[in-house]
Amino acid sequence: MIVATMGNMTTFIDLLTTPLQYEFMQRGMIAAILVGIVCAVVGAYVVLRGMAFFGDALAHTILPGIALGYLFSGGARDVLFWWALGTAVVAALGIGAISKNSQIKEDTAIGIIFAGMFALGIALISTVRSYAVDLSHFLFGDVLSVSTHSLWLILIFGGIVLLIIFAFYKEFTTISFDPILAATLRLPVNLFNNLLLTLIAVTVAVSLQTVGVALMVAMLVTPAATAYLLTHRLSHMMALAAVFASLSGIIGLYLSFYLSIASGAAIVLTATVFFIIAFGWKRIQQK
Amino acid sequence: MYPHTHHLTTQPVLDVSSLTVRYNGRVALEDITFHLHEGERVAIVGPNGAGKSTLIKVIAGVLQPNSGEVNIFGSRPRGHVCIGYIPQRNQVDWAFPVSVADVVMMGRSAKLGPLNWPHKKDWEVVHHALETVELSHLAARQISQLSGGQQQRMFIARALAQESELMLMDEPLTGLDTPSQEGILNLLDRLKAEKVTVMVATHDLDQAASHFDRIMLLNHKMIAFDEPQKVLHTDNLLKAYGGRLRPVDGENILTVDDCCDDGEHDHIH
Numbered sequence: 001m002i003v004a005t006m007g008n009m010t011t012f013i014d015l016l017t018t019p020l021q022y023e024f025m026q027r028g029m030i031a032a033i034l035v036g037i038v039c040a041v042v043g044a045y046v047v048l049r050g051m052a053f054f055g056d057a058l059a060h061t062i063l064p065g066i067a068l069g070y071l072f073s074g075g076a077r078d079v080l081f082w083w084a085l086g087t088a089v090v091a092a093l094g095i096g097a098i099s100k101n102s103q104i105k106e107d108t109a110i111g112i113i114f115a116g117m118f119a120l121g122i123a124l125i126s127t128v129r130s131y132a133v134d135l136s137h138f139l140f141g142d143v144l145s146v147s148t149h150s151l152w153l154i155l156i157f158g159g160i161v162l163l164i165i166f167a168f169y170k171e172f173t174t175i176s177f178d179p180i181l182a183a184t185l186r187l188p189v190n191l192f193n194n195l196l197l198t199l200i201a202v203t204v205a206v207s208l209q210t211v212g213v214a215l216m217v218a219m220l221v222t223p224a225a226t227a228y229l230l231t232h233r234l235s236h237m238m239a240l241a242a243v244f245a246s247l248s249g250i251i252g253l254y255l256s257f258y259l260s261i262a263s264g265a266a267i268v269l270t271a272t273v274f275f276i277i278a279f280g281w282k283r284i285q286q287k
Numbered sequence: 288m289y290p291h292t293h294h295l296t297t298q299p300v301l302d303v304s305s306l307t308v309r310y311n312g313r314v315a316l317e318d319i320t321f322h323l324h325e326g327e328r329v330a331i332v333g334p335n336g337a338g339k340s341t342l343i344k345v346i347a348g349v350l351q352p353n354s355g356e357v358n359i360f361g362s363r364p365r366g367h368v369c370i371g372y373i374p375q376r377n378q379v380d381w382a383f384p385v386s387v388a389d390v391v392m393m394g395r396s397a398k399l400g401p402l403n404w405p406h407k408k409d410w411e412v413v414h415h416a417l418e419t420v421e422l423s424h425l426a427a428r429q430i431s432q433l434s435g436g437q438q439q440r441m442f443i444a445r446a447l448a449q450e451s452e453l454m455l456m457d458e459p460l461t462g463l464d465t466p467s468q469e470g471i472l473n474l475l476d477r478l479k480a481e482k483v484t485v486m487v488a489t490h491d492l493d494q495a496a497s498h499f500d501r502i503m504l505l506n507h508k509m510i511a512f513d514e515p516q517k518v519l520h521t522d523n524l525l526k527a528y529g530g531r532l533r534p535v536d537g538e539n540i541l542t543v544d545d546c547c548d549d550g551e552h553d554h555i556h
Contacts, residue, residue, distance in 0.1 A: 048383060167402055174393045177383050183349040184372045185397035185449070232429035234384045 019257040024144045031146045031154055032249025032267060035210040035219065038158040040241035041165055042203045043224035044234065045196060049176050052221045053107060057114035058095065059204050059216035062087040063121025066138055066208070071124060077209075078149050084208045085157070088201035091117070096197045141212035141264030143253070150209060158206050161199050172196060173234055210249075211264040218268040223248065226275040229282045244274050298361030300325050300453055300484045301346065306355035308341055315341045317508050319355070323453075323486070326479050330495035331488045333505035334528050339488035340375075342505065343455045346486070347372040359453060371446025373456040376438055381431040387441050388426040391416055394449035416447035420474060436467025443474060447483075454478070456487045460494065472498045492519065 019025045046055050065087025066080055073079045091113075098109050125131045125138070137145075146154075165172065175182040175192050182189045204216055211219050227240035252267030259266075299322040306319040316338045323329060331339045344350040346357055347370050357363065359370065371394070385393075391413045392405055399405065405413075417423045420440040425433065433441060439459050446454050460468045472494065475485055489495055495502050496515040504510040504518055506527045511518045 048380075170393070170396050170399065170404070171401070173385070173389075174396045177380065177385060177390070177393065178374070180344075180347070180349050180372055180374060180378075181393060181445075182396070184347045184370050185394075186348075187397060228384065232384050233386060233389075237384050 015258075016254075019254060024146075025253065025257065027146045027148065027151055028143045028253055028263065029250060031143050031151055031210055032253055032263075033246045034151075034154050034158050035207045036223065036245030036249040036267075037242040038161050038203050039207055039219040040223045040227070040245040041162060041238045042199055043220040043245075044227070044238045044241055045172060045176055046200065046220045047224040047228055048234075051200070052217060054095065054110060055200060055204070055220040056217035057110045058088060058092055058201060059213040060114045060121075061091040061095070061117040062204065062208075063118050063138065063213055064124055065091075065121075066213075067121045067124035070134065070138075071128070077145065078147060081150060081153050081205060081208070085202065085205035088205045089198055092197040092201035093194060096194060137212065138208075139212045139214040140262055141208070141210050141215065143210045143263045143267075144256075146209050154206050154209075157202055161202050161206070164195070164199060168192065168195070169235075211267060215264050215268045218271060219245065222268070222271040222275050226271070226278045229275075229278045244271065248274060298358065299323060300327075300360060301486075302356075302358040302361075303346070304356050304358075306342075306345065306352050306357065308338070308345060308350070308352050310341075314507055316345070316352075319505075319509050321503065321509065321512050323484055325452075325484055326482045327501065328475060328479065328485045328499045329487070329501045329503060330499040331486065331503045331505055332490075332492060332495050332527075333510075337506045337527070339505060340457050343372070343457050343486065343488060346370070346453075347455055369450065369452040371443075371449050371451030371454040373439070373442040373446060373454065373459060375457045376435065376462065379438075381438075383430065385430060386427050387422060387430060387433065388413055388417065390430060390441055391444045391448045394445040394447075394451075398450070412450075413444075413448050416444040419447055419477075420444040434467065435463045436470055439463065439467075439471055440474065443471075443478075452483060454483055454485045456485070458488055458490070460489060460491060468494070 020029070043055075046052060062084050065083045069080045069083025095110055095113060098113065100106075121138075122135065125135050128134065171182075171187055171192050174185070175187065175189050179189060182192075200220075203220070204213075207216055207219055223241040223245035224237065226244050227237045231237050231240055248267050248271035252270040253263060255261060255270065256263040256266040301323040303322065304320045306316055307314070308316040319342065331342065333339055341350065345352050346359075348357075348363075349372070392409065394416075395405065395409050395412065399409065414423065414426070417426055420443050422433075422437060422440055422444060425437065430438065430441065442459075443454070443456075459471055463471070475487070475498065478485060487499070496519055499515065501513060502515050502518040503512045504523055504527045506529075510526045511523045
């Protein structure tokens with residue numbers, strides 16, 4: 001009996017440690033956890049301010065930027081971060097300005113820009129012969145190919161995002177909850193709105209390799225929405241969302257390893273399962 | 288530090304002159320001129336769409352007038368953090384994950400300045416404000432768990448934590464039951480002792496008459512602005528409410544066809 005149990009224990013530990021013998025898995029894990037935390041914290045504001053569509057659009061809008069970087073660099077991955085970052089910041093502030101000043105409704109304006117830019121990105125990438133494979137990496141992520149260099153970029157820029165949110169937590173929260181109060185308090189509301197858009201843009205660039213542009217919105221909203229169901233304090237929501245996102249990253253990568261499914265999809269599916277469980281639990285509690 | 292204008296205490300709390308506001312070519316407010324004294328309680332009364340919300344927003348400095356001037360203690364609204372704006376309850380996202388104390392602390396965002404977290408003194412101000420509005424026992428509750436009257440009192444606490452000297456309230460009594468309304472009105476009476484000047488938009492002429500020092504009768508133009516018994520005359524009311532007002536059987540009673548929906552907000556952005 002005891003031998004059998006110990007045998008099971010060993011197999012379980014083996015199951016957990018085997019993938020970690022590969023350096024690409026170690027790097028992938030670290031990347032998935034870091035990206036998960038940053039996305040979860042920024043995502044709390046995305047969820048509370050109803051910016052999910054904006055986040056989704058922003059992620060898609062950076063594709064032409066990535067495509068240009070890809071064409072210029074001849075396929076090198078590490079420089080793509082900078083192209084993604086540049087495009088994301090410009091796109092975020094651009095969409096922000098257009099949706100404020102446009103005669104057509106905000107979501108329509110965003111939809112037009114995002115689909116147009118996305119199509120441009122696909123057109124650019126399709127000029128390369130190996131485009132199907134590369135495009136799928138941009139769209140759905142390829143966290144297992146994250147280099148040490150990329151990992152540093154994720155750590156530094158993700159760290160900056162978290163630091164800025166921590167520093168201006170009360171301002172971001174006040175303008176999100178009650179923009180009119182923020183205006184009567186003479187807080188620089190526009191400045192903080194644009195800063196928040198920029199932070200979302202940086203987050204998108206940081207997350208590019210982990211989940212890709214098509215699944216990005218899931219990392220921004222799903223863990224944050226899960227946490228939203230379970231807590232009534234914003235700080236707790238951010239912490240809890242970070243836990244769900246990290247766990248999704250870890251579990252997703254194991255699933256990816258053992259079931260041979262795409263890593264980005266596995267991470268997002270895990271996060272979705274967490275949401276469904278929280279949603280169901282909440283429903284049962286309310287009965 | 289965030290901008291902060293100092294007060295010239297020799298100047299009236301609020302001085303509004305020749306204020307005109309237009310929305311999409313329609314006149315919302317026309318040539319409004321008045322001033323308020325310290326500690327005064329004023330009710331703004333008028334039909335739906337009369338411009339009550341607009342006037343409050345212009346004074347709060349969140350809306351720019353087309354012409355005219357608003358001066359608060361001698362300077363423009365922009366530099367002031369002493370204006371407490373209390374929103375209509377339906378403009379608030381009650382599912383937002385914040386506690387009652389968190390919301391009241393938001394009133395101190397500007398006083399704290401950037402990169403500062405609340406100090407012990409700020410929490411003391413917040414708890415004192417919650418005591419004043421009798422919500423201390425609910426400080427840790429998520430805001431959706433409050434009743435309508437408690438929600439309104441939370442915003443008054445926020446304005447107190449903000450150390451506001453001019454409190455602007457947009458329909459604070461709409462949709463509340465009678466005891467809650469009385470609670471709020473009594474609270475406003477107590478604020479007089481703290482020299483807080485209060486300006487309230489309301490539908491209820493009775494309450495305006497019984498709880499406020501002066502009544503402003505508004506319908507795009509200012510029809511009257513004086514003590515309640517001098518304002519509430521048939522002539523004035525007919526001017527403000529027009530066809531919506533009916534004398535009852537030749538007696539000295541008037542009824543007003545007015546409801547509490549927020550038609551006024553359809554053209555406010």
